[in-house]
Amino acid sequence: MRILQPKARGEWAELRFMTRAAEHGLRVTKPWGENAPYDFAVEYNGHFLRVQVKCTCKKRLQSYVCSVSNSRGPYSSAQIDFVAAYVIPTNTWYILPITALRRSFDVWLTPNRKNSRYAEFLEAWHLLKR
DSSP states (O other), rough: OOSSSHHHHHHHHHHHHHHEEETTEEEEEEOOOOSSSSSEEEEEEEEEEEEEEEEEEEEETTEEEEEEEEEEOOTTTTOOOOOEEEEEEGTTTEEEEEEHHTTTTEEEEEETTTTTTTGGGTGGGGGGGG
């Protein structure tokens, strides 16, 4: 999928996230307005988690670079619980706990390498079922 306009691409990725989350038995709620630091509240068995959705198609070497920050800098645990990062060319998701990001601006995601830095979070939808 090639959507050139960043806002439209982000909205498309959010729709993809809602679909995949529902397929994994999660309930997804979207906050009203644009003021929340997260895109969705995901609920499972009465427990809610805040998720920020990001996507990338920027390839560098063998990895894809994904921004995990906003205009004010890296996200904090006071703002979100997880980043759901969608690697568009490989149709894969990383469910990244905010604690694993260590206040980073970007992460390098390598879906085809089993021993990559974030490999344990590849398609880790179970982490949203706490």
